Amino acid sequence: MGTRRLAAVLMTALLAGCGPATAATSGTTGTTGGIALAPVRSAPRTTYPVGTRQLTVDPTGPRPLPLTVWYPSEGGRPAAGRFPAIVYSHGLRSLPELHAPLTTRWAAAGFVVAAPTYPRTNLRATHFTRADVRNQPADGWRVIRYLIRLDAGRDDPLAGHLDVNRIAAGGHSAGGFTTAGMFTSGHSPRLRSGILIAGGGLAGAFAGPTAPLLFVHGGTDPIVPESVGRAAYDRTPGPAAFLRLVGQGHGEYLTPGRPGFAEVLATTTDFLRWTLYDDPAAGRRLPADAVRAGVSTFDDRLTR
Numbered sequence: 001m002g003t004r005r006l007a008a009v010l011m012t013a014l015l016a017g018c019g020p021a022t023a024a025t026s027g028t029t030g031t032t033g034g035i036a037l038a039p040v041r042s043a044p045r046t047t048y049p050v051g052t053r054q055l056t057v058d059p060t061g062p063r064p065l066p067l068t069v070w071y072p073s074e075g076g077r078p079a080a081g082r083f084p085a086i087v088y089s090h091g092l093r094s095l096p097e098l099h100a101p102l103t104t105r106w107a108a109a110g111f112v113v114a115a116p117t118y119p120r121t122n123l124r125a126t127h128f129t130r131a132d133v134r135n136q137p138a139d140g141w142r143v144i145r146y147l148i149r150l151d152a153g154r155d156d157p158l159a160g161h162l163d164v165n166r167i168a169a170g171g172h173s174a175g176g177f178t179t180a181g182m183f184t185s186g187h188s189p190r191l192r193s194g195i196l197i198a199g200g201g202l203a204g205a206f207a208g209p210t211a212p213l214l215f216v217h218g219g220t221d222p223i224v225p226e227s228v229g230r231a232a233y234d235r236t237p238g239p240a241a242f243l244r245l246v247g248q249g250h251g252e253y254l255t256p257g258r259p260g261f262a263e264v265l266a267t268t269t270d271f272l273r274w275t276l277y278d279d280p281a282a283g284r285r286l287p288a289d290a291v292r293a294g295v296s297t298f299d300d301r302l303t304r
Helices: 004-011 096-108 130-152 174-182 226-235 261-276 280-290
Strands: 030-032 035-037 050-057 065-074 083-089 112-116 162-172 191-197 213-218 240-245 296-300
Touching: 050 096, 050 130, 065 096, 065 130, 083 096, 083 130, 083 174, 083 261, 096 112, 096 261, 112 130, 130 162, 130 174, 162 174, 162 261, 174 191, 191 261, 213 226, 213 261, 226 240, 240 261, 240 280, 261 280, 280 296
Parallel strands: 083 112, 083 162, 162 191, 191 213, 213 240
Antiparallel strands: 030 035, 050 065, 065 112, 240 296
C-alpha cells in the first residue's frame, strides 16, 4: 500500500465465504524452456474453502522473509491435487494480510498464494526504507525456490500440492514494481505471468522469456500516476493488457463493495486461470469481465 489510509481501509474489508469445490484433470503435457510440465489440471469449476499458513523463508539467514500462504483446502487440509502458485508482493508500509480480500479469493479459485513480508518496507519495519524495493525482486525469487523445496519435501502438509512449474507474480504499488523486477533477462520460465496493480517498471524489467502481463491502475492515482503504469505497459515486448479504473486512486478498488472491485477480481482471476491453467474460456471472458461503463476500461494486446 502507498498510504496508511488505504491500509486501514483494506484492514476493515470483509471476506466472502467459500463453498465446496470440484475439479477435473486433463491429460495435456509439454515443456516450457526445458522444464517438463505435469498434466494440466483443469481450472476448478467452483470455489474452495481457504486455509492459511505462516512460514518463514531462510529463517536463519541475513534476510529472513515471513511468508503468509493461502491455499485451497478440504476438511482442514490442503485440497487434493496440485495447484499453481502466485507470489504476491505488498506495497510500502503494508502487510500481506491487508491484501487478503483479493488473495483469499484467488486461493478459493484454485491457487496457492504466497505473500512475503518484506523486511524494510512493511508496515511494522523497524528500519523502513523505500530504497529496499530494489532488493525485493530477488526476494520474490527466493520465495519461488522455497516453494519448489517445500513441494519436493515430505514433512510439510503442502508437499505435493504445488504446481511449481506454473507460477505467477503479482503485487500492489511497490509490490507491482517488485513484480516487474522479477521479469528480467534469464528468468526461469516457471514464471508464466504477472499482475502489476498500481505499479510500473524497474530497470531491466520485461526481459527474458516473454510472459503475459496484466496492468491494473486507477485513472486518477495520485501516488503512482497512470502514466507510469502506461509507460511500463508500452515497454512490455510480449502479450499484455491494461485494466483502468475510471476516476479511482491508488487502491480503493481493492476493497470489496467499492466500485471496481468486482471487475478487478473477475479480470485477475480470468487472467490467472488462462495463464496458469491454460483455460481458453477464461481468456475469452477477459474483455467482457473487465469492462463496465463508467467504472473500467480495458486495453488488450493479449494473444488468446
